Amino acid sequence: DTGVSQDPRHKITKRGQNVTFRCDPISEHNRLYWYRQTLGQGPEFLTYFQNEAQLEKSRLLSDRFSAERPKGSFSTLEIQRTEQGDSAMYLCASSLLPDTEAFFGQGTRLTVV
Amino acid sequence: KNEVEQSPQNLTAQEGEFITINCSYSVGISALHWLQQHPGGGIVSLFMLSSGKKKHGRLIATINIQEKHSSLHITASHPRDSAVYICAVNTPNTGNQFYFGTGTSLTVIP
Numbered sequence: 001d002t003g004v005s006q007d008p009r010h011k012i013t014k015r016g017q018n019v020t021f022r023c024d025p026i027s028e029h030n031r032l033y034w035y036r037q038t039l040g041q042g043p044e045f046l047t048y049f050q051n052e053a054q055l056e057k058s059r060l061l062s063d064r065f066s067a068e069r070p071k072g073s074f075s076t077l078e079i080q081r082t083e084q085g086d087s088a089m090y091l092c093a094s095s096l097l098p099d100t101e102a103f104f105g106q107g108t109r110l111t112v113v
Numbered sequence: 114k115n116e117v118e119q120s121p122q123n124l125t126a127q128e129g130e131f132i133t134i135n136c137s138y139s140v141g142i143s144a145l146h147w148l149q150q151h152p153g154g155g156i157v158s159l160f161m162l163s164s165g166k167k168k169h170g171r172l173i174a175t176i177n178i179q180e181k182h183s184s185l186h187i188t189a190s191h192p193r194d195s196a197v198y199i200c201a202v203n204t205p206n207t208g209n210q211f212y213f214g215t216g217t218s219l220t221v222i223p
Contacts, residue, residue, distance in 0.1 A: 033210060042117075042199055042213030043156075056210065091156065093211075098203070102146070102211070104156035 004105035006092050012111045013082055020078045021108045025094030032075050033102070034067055035091040036060065043091055049075060082112045116140045119200050119214035126221050132187040134217045136200030139181065147174050147185045148199040150216065156199070159185070190221045 005024045013019050025032050030051050035043035046065070047057045051072040061067075064082075069075040079086055089109050095102040117138045126132050138145070147159040160167050160174040162183065167174050171190075176183040187194055200214040 035211070035213075040215070042201075042215045043211070044213070045210045048210050093156075098143070101158055101161045103158060104148070106153065106155035 004092055004094050004103050006090075006105035006108050008108055009106060010109045010111075012113060015082055015084060015112055017082055018078065018080045019082055019110065020076055021090055021092075021110075022074060022076050023092030023094075023105060024074045025092070026096075026103055027073070029094035029096050029103075030072075031095040031098065031102075032069055033093040033095075034075070034077050035093065037089040037091060037107070038087075043089075046077075046090075079110075082110075084112045086110060087112045115214070116204075116212040117200055117202055117214040119198075119217050121217060122215065123218045124220070126190050126219070128191060128221055128223050130190050130221075132190050132194075132219065132221075134185045134198050134200075134219070136183045136185070136214055137181060138183075138200075138202050138212075140202065140204050140212065142202040143205040144203045145176055145183050146201045146203070146211070147183075148201060150197040150199060152196075159198075187219075192221045192223050195220050 007022045033048040034046040037043040045058050047067050049069040064080045067077045089107045091107045092105045093102045120135045144163045146161050149157045162176045171188045173186040197216040197218050199216045201211040
């Protein structure tokens, strides 16, 4: 499978714990995006990378959230001190260039209890 | 107000019906995407449009740049088409990240 893969698919955590998600984009894709989707809503932009550089962060990305793409390949999204409001589907997408087709992963569903 | 508005929010159709989902946007775009999301959560890209019309099997997508409007049509709908269909746009002045509509939940009844 050469698509975008995300790990884990599901994560249940207790409030206050830290969680980390991983996204492996399609190889050679320069752009990598993170989105968050709550029930019944469309995805909302969190951040994106051009290779290893994080070029933009949404105001939704509070200080408890951090994303990295250290070698310009896979990316991680960490949430510290999780809150119940963090419960959502976290989606990753990648594209070769701006304005080209984006491919999405299956998402990581986070439940904070 | 959302940058991308979709209608209807929910749609139920009988198998075989012709289906139209509409998308209007209020920002300048570099491209518009139609995406399909199944209950498991994964998103599949159906079309990317910057002008005109595209067809893939029973799916047709059109865009009118002047009117800032796009439609997704499904001919001869089938229960396996049941999913959430999301319209999303790339905007050229914000790093080409996506703005998404809230989606149209389609249920096709056999």
